[in-house]
Amino acid sequence: MSTSILTSPAETSSPGQRDADDVRLTFPRVVRSEWIKFRTLRSTIWTLAITLVLMVGIVTLYSAILASQAGAAESTSADGGSVAVFMIAAGIAQLAVTVLGVLVITGEYTTGMIRSTLAAVPQRLPALWAKGVVLATSIFVVSTVAVGISLIVMQLFLGADRLAPNLGDAETVRILVGTSLYLTAIALFAFAIGAILRHSAGALATVLGLLLVIENLFLIPWKPLQVLSPFLPGTAGFKIMTPQVQIDAMSQGAVGAVLGPWQGFAVLLAWVAVLLTAAAVLLRRRNA
Amino acid sequence: MIEAHGLTKHYGSKTAVDDITFTVHPGKVTGFLGPNGAGKSTTMRMIVGLDRPTRGTVVVNGRRYAQHRAPLREVGALLDAKAFHTGRSAYNHLFAMGATHGIGKARVREVIEMTGLESVAKKRVGGFSLGMGQRLGIASALLGNPHTLILDEPVNGLDPEGVLWVRNLVRYLANEGRTVFLSSHLMSEMALTADHIIVLGRGRILADAPVADIVGRSGGTTVRVCSPQATRLVELLAGPGVGIASTAPQWLEVTGSTAQAIGEAAAAAQIVLHELTPVTGSLEAAYMALTQDSVEYRSTTSGLHRDPNRDPKDSDGAAGPDVALASTEGPIR
Numbered sequence: 001m002s003t004s005i006l007t008s009p010a011e012t013s014s015p016g017q018r019d020a021d022d023v024r025l026t027f028p029r030v031v032r033s034e035w036i037k038f039r040t041l042r043s044t045i046w047t048l049a050i051t052l053v054l055m056v057g058i059v060t061l062y063s064a065i066l067a068s069q070a071g072a073a074e075s076t077s078a079d080g081g082s083v084a085v086f087m088i089a090a091g092i093a094q095l096a097v098t099v100l101g102v103l104v105i106t107g108e109y110t111t112g113m114i115r116s117t118l119a120a121v122p123q124r125l126p127a128l129w130a131k132g133v134v135l136a137t138s139i140f141v142v143s144t145v146a147v148g149i150s151l152i153v154m155q156l157f158l159g160a161d162r163l164a165p166n167l168g169d170a171e172t173v174r175i176l177v178g179t180s181l182y183l184t185a186i187a188l189f190a191f192a193i194g195a196i197l198r199h200s201a202g203a204l205a206t207v208l209g210l211l212l213v214i215e216n217l218f219l220i221p222w223k224p225l226q227v228l229s230p231f232l233p234g235t236a237g238f239k240i241m242t243p244q245v246q247i248d249a250m251s252q253g254a255v256g257a258v259l260g261p262w263q264g265f266a267v268l269l270a271w272v273a274v275l276l277t278a279a280a281v282l283l284r285r286r287n288a
Numbered sequence: 289m290i291e292a293h294g295l296t297k298h299y300g301s302k303t304a305v306d307d308i309t310f311t312v313h314p315g316k317v318t319g320f321l322g323p324n325g326a327g328k329s330t331t332m333r334m335i336v337g338l339d340r341p342t343r344g345t346v347v348v349n350g351r352r353y354a355q356h357r358a359p360l361r362e363v364g365a366l367l368d369a370k371a372f373h374t375g376r377s378a379y380n381h382l383f384a385m386g387a388t389h390g391i392g393k394a395r396v397r398e399v400i401e402m403t404g405l406e407s408v409a410k411k412r413v414g415g416f417s418l419g420m421g422q423r424l425g426i427a428s429a430l431l432g433n434p435h436t437l438i439l440d441e442p443v444n445g446l447d448p449e450g451v452l453w454v455r456n457l458v459r460y461l462a463n464e465g466r467t468v469f470l471s472s473h474l475m476s477e478m479a480l481t482a483d484h485i486i487v488l489g490r491g492r493i494l495a496d497a498p499v500a501d502i503v504g505r506s507g508g509t510t511v512r513v514c515s516p517q518a519t520r521l522v523e524l525l526a527g528p529g530v531g532i533a534s535t536a537p538q539w540l541e542v543t544g545s546t547a548q549a550i551g552e553a554a555a556a557a558q559i560v561l562h563e564l565t566p567v568t569g570s571l572e573a574a575y576m577a578l579t580q581d582s583v584e585y586r587s588t589t590s591g592l593h594r595d596p597n598r599d600p601k602d603s604d605g606a607a608g609p610d611v612a613l614a615s616t617e618g619p620i621r
Contacts, residue, residue, distance in 0.1 A: 023389050023432065024358040033387035040380040041373065113373040115338055116381070116428060119365055120388045122337045122354035288338040 027126050034130040038104065038138065047100040048138065051093050051183070052146045058089040059150035063157035073163060080243020082158060083165040083172050086179045087241045089150070090143075094234075097139050097183050098207045101190030104135050106200040118288045128195060128283055132188060132276065139187045143180040151176070171244060174261060178240035185268050186211075189233055192275035196282060210234070226255040230264075233271040239264025289314055289467055290335060290436060294344035297330050297491075304330040306491035307344065312469045314435070317462045319482030319499070320471035321575060327491040328471045329367065332440050335469075336365045348436055360389050360432030366439045369421030371428075374414030378405055378424050381413060386431050395431065403427040404453075418445030426454070436467040443477060455481045475575045487578050494578045502578075510577065511547045513540040514563035521559050525550060531577065541567070543577045 038044050062085040066072045076082050108114040121127040151165060158164040165172045194203040211234045218229035229235055239247065240261045251258040259267065290312040297305040305327040312318045322328050333339040335346050337354045345352070348363050356362040372381050382396045400409045403423040408416070413424065422445055429437055439458070443451045458481060462468045472478050478485060478499075485502055487495040495502055515521050518538050525532060531543040542550060547566045554561050 023361050023391055025360075025389055029390050030388050033384045036380065036384040036387055037373070037376070040377070040384065041375045043375060107373060107375075111373045111375075112368065112370040113376075115367060115371040116385060118338060119336050119367070119371075120360055120385050122359050285340070287333075287340060 025121065025126075027130065030121055030126045030130040031133055033120070034127070034134045038134045041107070043103060043107070044100065044138075047096050047103075048142045051096040051100075051139075051142055052149075054096060055089045055093045055143070055146035056149050056153065058092055059085055060153050060157075062088070063154050066163060067157040067161065072161070076163060078245070080245045081165065081172070082154060082163050083175050084243050084246070086147070086150070086175055087238065089146075090179050090182055090241055091238075093143070093146070093183060094186050094211065095208070097143075097187040098190035098211065099204060100139070101135060101187035102194035102203045102207060103200060104131055105191055105194040106198060106203050109198040110200050115288055124283050125280055128276075128280060132191060135191055136184050136188055140180050140184045143183040147176050147179055175241050175243065178261065178265070181265065182237050182240055182268070185237055185265070185272055186234070188272045189268070189275065192272060192279045195279035196275065221255075223255055228256070230256050230259050231267055233268050236264040236271075237268030289350075290346065290348050290438075290469060292331070292335075292344065292346040295331065295334060295341055295346055296343040297327070297334060297339060298342045303491055305334070305341075308488070308491070308493050309344075310486055310493060310496055312436075312467055312486075313484070314467040315462060315465050316483035317458050317468045317470060317481055319478040319485040320469060320488065321473070321475065321478055321485055322471075322488035322494075323473065323579060326488040328488055329440050331488070332365070332367060332438050332469070332471065335438060336363055336367070338367065358389055358432065360385070360391070361434055362432075363436045363438060364429030364432055364434035365437075366422070366425035366429045366442055368440065369418055369425050369445065372413040372421070372424065375412055377410050377412055378416075378427075379409040381424070382427060382431060385428055389432060391431060395433075399427040399430045402430065419447060419450060422446055423450070426457075434466070436469070437461060438469045440471045441473070442470065443472065443474065451477065487575060489579045502575075510567040511542045511545060511550055512563065512565040512567050513542060513550060513561065514538050515540070515554070515559055515561050517559045520557065521550075521554060524553050524557055524559070533576075538562070 063082070066076065066082060069075075076084070108117055117127050118124055151167075154164045165176070167173060167176075190203070190207045193207050194200075197203040197206060210232075215229070215232045215234045218225045218232060218235070236259060239259050242261065242264075244261075247258065247260070292311075293309050295305055295308050296303070308327075308331065320328050320331070330339060334341050335348065335353060336359075337352070347353075348356070353359055353363055372378075376384075379396065379400065382399060383393060386392065386396055400406055403426050405420070405423055405427060408420060413421070416424065422442060426439070426442060429439065437458070439454075442454050442458075446454065455477070458468045458470055462483070470478075470482065482499055484498050485495065486493060487502070512535075513521065516538055518534065518540055522532055522534075522540065525542060525545060529544045533541045535541055547564050551561065551564050554564075
């Protein structure tokens with residue numbers, strides 16, 4: 001072993017001489033490094049697979065039930081068409097993507113990996129942004145694939161009855177793209193909270209508690225809660241997947257503001273931006 | 289070359305590193321010695337920017353670590369054997385780390401081979417022993433073929449063959465002209481490996497000198513004494529600049545005095561001596577003497593005067609560890 005050091009060609013360059021090769025830190029390389037890290041963990045692969053299976057599974061179940069029902073056309077059109085199922089699918093799939101968003105960063109803190117990461121990228125922020133880019137891209141791609149497979153499934157079950165989503169319809173396209181956008185944004189939201197709390201259990205409890213418990217508590221008919229409710233991250237973000245007929249129905253007798261699809265999504269993005277900024281400031285300041 | 293100026297780190301109200309200034313030169317192995325909690329790891333973490341200094345600066349080859357274009361080419365650091373994701377394989381860990389600097393698979397395989405990790409490289413790090421973790425940490429440190437190496441306790445958990453390998457590796461890297469900064473609490477290991485030593489105690493630098501100087505400086509001043517009246521002898525010898533530790537009942541180790549002075553003092557007081565031996569200088573003794581001087585002497589005397597009425601001839605065991613000077617933090621070996 002010790003002899004292999006002495007004969008290693010890479011060790012022969014003297015430290016004084018400046019290196020002719022292109023070994024240096026660049027942002028695209030940090031992104032590549034984060035991508036290698038992302039895909040070389042089993043938990044990542046599993047969570048993305050679960051996301052895909054959950055979405056396609058829910059859509060398949062829904063389509064099968066719908067296809068077997070008489071008078072399905074009337075009941076779905078009241079909801080805004082069969083495309084409304086993507087709200088349900090995203091509502092379940094968000095559990096998987098938020099877990100992934102949290103673990104991508106807290107996994108490094110709980111194992112100690114973060115010290116290697118920050119020693120290699122001592123400016124720190126490029127590592128945070130690169131992680132965000134890899135996470136967002138992966139989730140957008142996987143959820144888009146899931147939406148694509150789901151559409152094929154719906155065509156198979158519902159095409160004959162003309163109940164499958166119509167891609168020529170602008171609102172349908174908004175909902176389909178919105179599903180991928182929502183899952184991507186909510187994963188970044190979870191990622192930012194993970195980066196702030198640096199602890200897997202704490203961050204998961206915070207994110208899931210907020211999305212599944214706190215946001216539902218705000219539905220209690222008490223005015224101050226109802227005024228704030230539309231601006232909570234999950235509630236606001238969901239608007240991008242909500243058919244207009246449902247938004248209109250909700251606006252009847254609404255106490256607080258009624259956000260449109262893109263307004264709602266913008267509110268979610270604002271949450272993400274604020275939390276990521278806080279995460280960045282803390283990352284720069286704290287000891288690793 | 290690592291240069292620290294007035295480096296200070298507080299954690300809350302606790303001062304881990306207290307205004308230290310030192311330079312680590314290229315071409316030699318510089319050892320960083322100190323007891324646990326002396327601030328060695330904190331100092332090393334500040335060099336690579338993992339901890340923010342409260343005050344002061346530390347630069348590597350003239351720049352702060354984070355300002356280098358290729359940090360991994362500048363400094364390779366092993367700061368602990370657990371800076372890995374347990375779910376990722378050693379190979380993928382190194383591959384991902386190298387990717388940040390455009391370091392390819394060929395170099396990854398090279399450092400795996402160098403550190404003897406071939407057989408476990410594709411296994412997940414979670415199952416690694418401490419020794420394998422150290423080897424992976426050293427592989428990570430070597431990845432960028434860096435000009436400066438910072439290794440915190442690199443031989444921890446290594447088998448004798450691994451210890452020898454690390455020793456040869458750091459000597460080889462220093463001979464190539466690289467800067468090697470190595471911490472350890474194993475004094476004997478440091479004596480064999482380092483050219484120059486910085487001793488840290490309670491966040492302050494106690495010594496910064498070539499190994500030979502440190503060993504030589506206190507080499508003649510440690511004297512081993514065996515006496516049935518050890519307690520009386522302690523009272524007799526105690527004074528400024530003299531450190532006394534009781535190693536066993538009747539046995540004392542005296543620093544800051546000479547065999548001649550002790551023998552004459554004992555004869556004058558009619559104290560029986562069974563042994564009076566000047567101990568050959570070793571780094572370990574020097575290190576003990578250094579840390580003793582700065583921290584222990586005060587507790588030594590207070591320990592002595594704690595019970596002034598005690599009859600020194602009371603019993604043979606009176607000078608046992610319970611009366612030992614420096615009983616709280618003393619280097620009782």
